[in-house]
Amino acid sequence: MTRIRVQEADFDISAEVAALRADNPKVGAVACFVGxxxxxxxxxxxxxxxxxxxxxxxxxxxxxxxxxARERWTGSDVLIVHRVGKLLPLDQIVLVATTAVHRAEAFESCAFVMDYLKTQAPFWKKEKTEHGEKWVDARESDDTALARWRAGGPKGAN
Structure with a gap:
């Protein structure tokens, strides 16, 4: 199962993970990332x-x-909740949660989703600093992280 939401409102990590786990009794592991x-x-x-x-x-x-991710890690479930709009320091931006039978697959699939999300999802960030506003450019480190999956990282080639 896949759950995708883009929203302005904050999210409750516990409630989101509980709902994701409830859908699949074979889940042995849940990996989460909160940005x-x-x-x-x-x-x-x-x-x-x-x-x-x-x-x-x-x-x-x-x-x-x-x-x-679900194709690469068969039997996994994926949740992505991404916020948009104005956010302040310490606000939650994104929740990625993945399920799997075992922990290694859950961790790998969660990292895979985040690496692709950072480089392939059409979001644009503008920061407001003491020096004014500026658009945030993509980071080379994000492209490097993505490259490991394309080069045949865990679970083979994409």
């Missing part, structure tokens, strides 16, 4: 972040990422 707004980026104090997306297109991209 939050930092108060500092590249040496500048971050006062707020604005996340934008293209409704419809973004959800389709997230569905594709989740489908790739």
């Amino acid at each position: 939050t707004v930092r108060d500092l980026n590249e040496g500048q104090s971050v006062r707020a972040m604005e996340l934008e997306h293209y409704p419809g297109m973004t959800e389709k991209a997230l569905e594709k990422i989740a489908a790739q």
